[in-house]
Amino acid sequence: MTAPRTGNDARPRLIDFWHDLPREGKLLLSIVVFQFLGTGLVLPFHIVYLAEVRDFGYANAGLLIALQPLVGLVAAGPGGSLIDRLGPRTVMATALGCLVVGGVVIASASTLPVAALGLGLNGLAFGIEWPAAQSLVASVVPSRIRHRYFGINFALLNLGIGLGGIVGGLFVDVERVITFQVIYLADAVSYLPAIVLLLGPLRHVGGRVVAATADDGTPAARVGYVDVLRRPGVASVMALGFLASFVGYSQLNAGMQAFAREVGEVSTRGLGLAFAANTAVIVLLQLVVLQRIEGRRRTRVIAVMGVVWAASWLLLGATGLVPGTAAATVLLAACASVFALGETLMQPTLPALVNDLATDDTRGKFNALSSISFQSAAIISPPIAGFLVGHGLGTAYVAVLVVGSLALGLAAVGHLEKRIDPRVNGIVADEPTPAPGDAHAAPTLPASGIV
Known part of the structure; x- marks a missing residue:
């Protein structure tokens, strides 16, 4: 998968990020x-x-x-x-x-x-x-x-x-x-x-946002949640967040454990090993992944994430083929590790999409909607996972997660990418802006890497 790069093809170094980061960001x-x-x-x-x-x-x-x-x-x-x-x-x-x-x-x-x-x-x-x-x-x-x-x-x-x-x-x-x-x-x-x-030290930042004004200088009407959702791409991003939570984090924290115990017959020690592997992969790979996705379309990074998560759930399903064995424990650890790779793709992209869509005076509502989309999925996912696993429908459970993960990637590329500005999608080129009316035009620069 290729996409325009920003500026030259050199990947940014961590020291460059730290140098560019404002003092307030370093403190946080x-x-x-x-x-x-x-x-x-x-x-x-x-x-x-x-x-x-x-x-x-x-x-x-x-x-x-x-x-x-x-x-x-x-x-x-x-x-x-x-x-x-x-x-x-x-x-x-x-x-x-x-x-x-x-x-x-x-x-x-x-x-x-x-x-x-x-x-x-x-x-x-x-x-x-x-x-x-x-x-x-x-x-x-x-x-x-x-x-x-x-x-x-x-x-x-x-x-x-x-x-x-x-x-x-x-x-x-x-x-x-x-x-x-x-x-x-x-x-x-x-x-x-x-x-x-x-x-x-941070008392001077993040203060009250000055209210927008109309053309005649009077205060503009306050923007509500319905107004926010009507903006181009917003509802699609929130739906993507809900789906990512449903097939992702909500399952890691509930469904994966239930399947591993009930179907894969993995010990509690094996569960601990899987979560340790998940954390280790994130800590070791996040900086590497950040360099690899720099300048890529965020929607396409999410698409790759969907494929990665689908692979992780297939590994989870494989634990049911060798229940109660050391192989099941290894497969569960592999599932959590591959899932972690997907997490390193999602965390730099979805929050950035939300905040680049927002304006200063609506940023709270944008992030609240994002939070609601994630928490809504977190509430309904455990009962669904529990029902499927508890009724001997483990294969159907894994199939739902695999199909849902792939659908997440397709929705990002096939739907959301057409509805958001390239800048919001992470493409900031040095070349002149495309002519009006050429909504999908973008400069083609050398590209490499996974996206």
Whole structure:
């Protein structure tokens, strides 16, 4: 697959990105590992803590954990409007404050209502923090290097989660509630450096966006979510995000585990190995992938991602051919590793598409819609996966994921690519702009690599 390159054919070096990155962007990247170290401490142990350590039982624990994304989904819409009114920095600092309080509450959650309060606070915070963070990044990082920022941020995020998971696994003991309280309190503390940055060195960025004005100088009518969705390409990008979540992350966090245990008969240790492999591939390959996709059409990068994810789900299906064996464990680790390669293609592209489509005064709503599309799929995917796997329809489950992944790639190239501006699609050429009316014209420059 080929596409126009920007400028000459030389691939950018990491040092070039760091040199071009504004001071504010460097500060934001500097705290990512520490913040997500706290996330990694608690992420693998929510269900164990609530069901076994706090003795709420698995049924109640499942309901409590479901509360978090549900609250986040409800909060995302109003949160996007607040971001556009107050600015992303204020909203993000408030959300991080909620996460600090939520972590403290969960650490002391000896009763169901207290646990629900803590998880509800976390859900509220995550519902507005993600679009606020994306909007803040877009406000300080230039569009031409924004995709590289998102990619490097993703690698650092996974490094933090991976290290946190290792430390947490070595530290916690289900017989000692204090060990779980410590990791939840440590998770709360991990958000404090970001709050200090936002209230201190970054207090001058991400502020209230000046409202647009009409031609006569009067304030323009405020843009709503329906207006945003009517803009060219927006609904298509959000639908793409929903599909990517449905056949991607939602399955990695639920369906893949269910299939591996029920059909592939992989041990819990094997599951841990698969997730470790997933994290390692992201950390090792993200920078390499960033160089390879530089200057390529983002829609075509997503198309390659769809093919890669389809291959990963075929590997998952293969575990069912050799259930309960070491080969099944190896195939699951391969599935998670190949899936991780797809993740390194998606993370620099989809967030960049969303934020390049947005304007400064609507960026909060754009990122909120993106968050809603992902969280909606995350809510409906586990029940669908559970139904198919639980009713002996494992082959149908894998087929749905493979077909869905390929459909994702086809939709990106065959549908979305025709509806967005080449600039939004990552093509910024040095040559003159094509003549009016020649919507698909683009300069043809030397190309190489995977896209």
